[in-house]
Amino acid sequence: MRGSTALDGKELLFRGRNLGKVYGGNTVLENIDIDICRGEVIGLVGENGAGKSTLLKILSGVEAPTTGTMEMNGRPYKCSSMLDANRQGVGMVFQEQSLIGSLSVAQNIYRGREERFSRFGIVNWRKMNDAAAEVLASVNLCGVQPGVKVWNIGFAARQMVETAKVLDIVSRATDNRSLILLDEPTTVLSSGEIENLFRQVRKMSAQGNSVIFVSHRLSEVLELADRIYVFKDGRKTTELSASEADESVLYKKMVGRETTGEYYLSNRQTVPSDEVVLEAESLCQFGAFTDVSFRLRRGEVLGFCGVEGSGKEAVCAVLCGDEAATGGKIKVNGRELTFSSPRAARLAGILSVPRDRRLDGLVGMLSIRENITLSSMKKLARCGVVSLRKQNETAADWVKKLNIKCGGIFQRISSLSGGNAQKAIFARVLESECPVLILDHPTRGVDVGSKGDIYALIRDITSKGVSIVLLGDTLDECIGLTSRIIVMKDGFITGEFYCSAGGKPSQVEVVRKMM
Numbered sequence: 001m002r003g004s005t006a007l008d009g010k011e012l013l014f015r016g017r018n019l020g021k022v023y024g025g026n027t028v029l030e031n032i033d034i035d036i037c038r039g040e041v042i043g044l045v046g047e048n049g050a051g052k053s054t055l056l057k058i059l060s061g062v063e064a065p066t067t068g069t070m071e072m073n074g075r076p077y078k079c080s081s082m083l084d085a086n087r088q089g090v091g092m093v094f095q096e097q098s099l100i101g102s103l104s105v106a107q108n109i110y111r112g113r114e115e116r117f118s119r120f121g122i123v124n125w126r127k128m129n130d131a132a133a134e135v136l137a138s139v140n141l142c143g144v145q146p147g148v149k150v151w152n153i154g155f156a157a158r159q160m161v162e163t164a165k166v167l168d169i170v171s172r173a174t175d176n177r178s179l180i181l182l183d184e185p186t187t188v189l190s191s192g193e194i195e196n197l198f199r200q201v202r203k204m205s206a207q208g209n210s211v212i213f214v215s216h217r218l219s220e221v222l223e224l225a226d227r228i229y230v231f232k233d234g235r236k237t238t239e240l241s242a243s244e245a246d247e248s249v250l251y252k253k254m255v256g257r258e259t260t261g262e263y264y265l266s267n268r269q270t271v272p273s274d275e276v277v278l279e280a281e282s283l284c285q286f287g288a289f290t291d292v293s294f295r296l297r298r299g300e301v302l303g304f305c306g307v308e309g310s311g312k313e314a315v316c317a318v319l320c321g322d323e324a325a326t327g328g329k330i331k332v333n334g335r336e337l338t339f340s341s342p343r344a345a346r347l348a349g350i351l352s353v354p355r356d357r358r359l360d361g362l363v364g365m366l367s368i369r370e371n372i373t374l375s376s377m378k379k380l381a382r383c384g385v386v387s388l389r390k391q392n393e394t395a396a397d398w399v400k401k402l403n404i405k406c407g408g409i410f411q412r413i414s415s416l417s418g419g420n421a422q423k424a425i426f427a428r429v430l431e432s433e434c435p436v437l438i439l440d441h442p443t444r445g446v447d448v449g450s451k452g453d454i455y456a457l458i459r460d461i462t463s464k465g466v467s468i469v470l471l472g473d474t475l476d477e478c479i480g481l482t483s484r485i486i487v488m489k490d491g492f493i494t495g496e497f498y499c500s501a502g503g504k505p506s507q508v509e510v511v512r513k514m515m
Helices: 052-059 082-087 105-109 125-138 155-173 191-206 218-224 247-255 312-319 342-347 357-361 368-372 374-380 388-401 418-431 448-463 475-481 507-514
Strands: 010-023 026-037 041-046 067-072 090-093 179-183 210-214 227-232 235-241 276-285 289-297 301-305 327-332 335-337 350-353 436-440 467-471 484-489 492-498
Touching: 010 052, 026 052, 026 210, 026 235, 041 052, 041 191, 041 218, 041 247, 052 090, 052 179, 052 210, 082 090, 090 155, 105 125, 105 155, 125 155, 155 179, 155 191, 179 191, 191 210, 191 218, 210 218, 218 247, 227 247, 247 448, 276 312, 276 467, 289 312, 289 327, 289 467, 289 484, 289 492, 301 312, 301 475, 312 350, 312 436, 312 467, 342 350, 350 418, 368 374, 368 388, 368 418, 374 388, 374 418, 388 418, 418 448, 448 467, 467 475, 475 507, 484 507, 492 507
Parallel strands: 041 210, 041 227, 090 179, 179 210, 301 467, 301 484, 350 436, 436 467
Antiparallel strands: 010 026, 010 067, 227 235, 276 289, 276 327, 327 335, 484 492
8 A cells, every 4th residue: 555645745655643652650752743755854853852762763663652653655553673663664873873883884784684695594794795885885885894893983984884774774675665764863974974964865865765854953954854843842843844944943943932142152251271281292192193282271162173083083082091192291280191091081180071972971771860970979978988868969950950851860861862861971070070071072962952051061160160172063163162273184283273252263264274
């Protein structure tokens, strides 16, 4: 049976009616009606906790709806698992990647589908790698070898591998009548990689497949989507054509207020003191960066800019103890130190908010309370015994201050939405009272309303003397938040810009030094 007709005479691919989800007594999704036509790109926006990820989990078979009905290609649609959803033409690229690092790229793409390459129980790895190469080429990812282990490729490349895998699964299940769910797929991609992803989405759409695109970057949603659904507090509040909207309209629909205008709060930017709290002298890491020198002053926000692989990520990894330098010196308050681990950096007063929160920033089996207080146990203890009262009060204070949407401080942190989990990590870093913070994309996956809260926190803590090394989520964010920018290219420093509140460089000026 083919889909019915809906919306301007277009063929209907998917329909959901009265979809809802309740966890315990907490309603996270309520009375959602959604129609998706064949070849349509739907933008889905809303603040963290608005219900976007919950809807995608229902559509992809991760969660079962508490209420409601669904149809796919004119047939009743029910799925008991992701594999079941794939068989019916629905696939999801998760915000937090699902690839297995110890397996090769090809093994990840065909995990659970090895029978295509097996005979008498023996897998023909050459055929699998050849097939995987074709899948990778279909999304213009020719630079990744199918036989390489996933943990040996970059985060952005892993995101594109995940996308290629899902596209291959659903395209084989249906004849260009698939629904692809993209949950924050661009958060770690460079501008060139985002352009490539958008080309692939448009290609899929032209073939008759449909896409739900979730992003906190409203400009991307407006560029890519045909129609946009706005969610707030578990409900669909608005449905409009992308041609009828702009960023200010979407922002107001999402958060219920106008944008504040001065988004990065430059009027609150602190003038750094002359006191140097962190210094790098001719710092090197073989194969990543060479001869990096800088001084970070008290109260300063120092940004590092560059394309993916420029060396900026490796510099930050060395500064927070994740990786070792192969040359040069690091000085903290004038003392030369080496960091053999993140714990050594933490003891020296340096702590980071990592880019990959699920992998590096959270202990998923622990509660929100335990994750927030993880780096400050010594402060909460007396005679080696942690005060549960202080621990509870500390976690509750941060949940309130950062507006972390949750069922309470004892809720397992792995159940939080991406943005709320990021805010919990931010709370832990701030509670540690470390004088130097390494913020690696601190607003990645955070909605526009919550970003404003984090920007305000950055201004608050720098006014109290905390110093920050920042890798911004966008170039605009890096320029807007920082006092100074160091630009890197191919492992070398290529430029430096001072960013006073009234004298910010343009993006064009910075990009010239990046390329």
